[in-house]
Amino acid sequence: MRLLVIADPLAGFKIHKDSTYVMLREAARRGYEIHTALADDLRVSRGHVEITAQPFTFSATQEYKHWFVSGEAVRARLSEFDAVIMRKDPPFDQQYLYNTHLLSLAETQGARVFNPGQTLRDYNEKLAILKHPEFTIDTLVTQRDDDLRAFLADQHDIILKPLDGMGGMGIFRLRREDPNIGSIIETLTDNGRRTIMAQRYLPAIKDGDKRILLIDGKPVDWCLARIPKEGETRGNLAVGGTGVARPLSGHDREIAEALGPKLAAQGLLLVGLDVIGKHVTEINVTSPTCFREISDQSGIDVGALFIDALERRVAG
Incomplete structure (x- = not known):
């Protein structure tokens, strides 16, 4: 199988715990022809979604930052690979959104993308x-200070989180007696310009x-x-x-x-x-x-x- 993995820079992987590393290791064990690329390398040229990718192999040493060997970069259409695995980490910002649109276009041209661009857009992780709703807790989505304060008054103890992060970034626990309520809300909502999520705290x-x-x-x-x-x-x-x-x-x-x-x-x-x-x-x-x-x-x-x-x- 000819596999393309779109991910963050490989040199930054913590290979003792990285899930993309595990995927690459298993694909290599099965003899796949593997290429890797950054999401920044996506482009549309003459109507076709292409990428500049590098052939990938594991190194013999497995030393930190030197666990892989990249070959000479090649330019290829996404449809030329048997499968494309999208593993770019959040934040799910505007550039990430553009990338999902390019992935969706590539799929109309025959590319097999996992997870597909449309589902990446439809399933915001928060x-x-x-x-x-049958499996969720009391949840509020808003950018308004008064909404968040009313939710806190009702729930007493809540979690606030941005909608585009990962790894716990920007998550706050907020209680009614907290002296920093206003500052935290202002910071997370960018003074009412950014929508966030609030959930009841779960002990x-x-x-x-x-x-x-x-x-x-x-x-x-x-x-x-x-x-x-x-x-x-x-x-x-x-x-x-x-x-x-x-x-x-x-x-x-x-x-x-x-x-x-x-x-x-x-x-x-x-x-x-x-x-x-x-x-x-x-x-x-x-x-x-x-x-x-x-x-x-x-x-x-x-x-x-x-x-x-x-x-x-x-x-x-």
């Missing part, structure tokens, strides 16, 4: 939960913010509970949370099996559900992570499950 976060992986609509049997460090509200590994792999609980599986087929029907090959207690707080579709942690602790080869699913989609 707002997508609103499509499935169950102390037991972990669980990442449940769905691969082609089916849940991986173990999830990763990301447990906040002392003094933190956020469980994200990027801000110091501890990842503990656990078998899915009965309720975890109920959520996954209810949402999985619906999300797969929209073309989503890989999804990361974030679950706190019994509630879905995010539906991650841009570059879901936790492959390595789940595999290392459970013995499940998540990379192989993903590449198996990719091959089925391409063959189908």
Whole structure:
């Protein structure tokens, strides 16, 4: 198979935990012809979506920042690859949006993109939960100061988050007695010019913010509970949370099996559900992570499950 992986610069990968690295490793093990590129390398020329990509192989040393070897760059249409994996990390800014439009155009020209451009646009990782209210908590989406203050007065203890971030960036816990209410709201909303999300605080976060992986609509049997460090509200590994792999609980599986087929029907090959207690707080579709942690602790080869699913989609 000829595979293109669009990702952030490879030299910045933390290979001991990077999920894209796991995908690349499994694809290489199966003998794929792999190319990598940045989203910045996308273009449309003479009506065709193209990219400047570099042939990729693993190095013999596996040293930090030197774990890969890139060949001479080539210019190719996305439709010339058997599969294109989009793994550019958020923020989901205007440039990212433009990239999804180019991916969608490439799909009309025969490219097989995972996850597809349309679904990346339709499933904002924060707002997508609103499509499935049966599994969500009390949630407000607004840019207005008075809305947020009224929500805080009603809920007493809330979480505020931007709509375009990842890894816990810009997330605040806010309580009614907090002396910085105005400053936090002003900062996150850019003085009322940016829409954000507010959710009721869930004390169950102390037991972990669980990442449940769905691969082609089916849940991986173990999830990763990301447990906040002392003094933190956020469980994200990027801000110091501890990842503990656990078998899915009965309720975890109920959520996954209810949402999985619906999300797969929209073309989503890989999804990361974030679950706190019994509630879905995010539906991650841009570059879901936790492959390595789940595999290392459970013995499940998540990379192989993903590449198996990719091959089925391409063959189908």
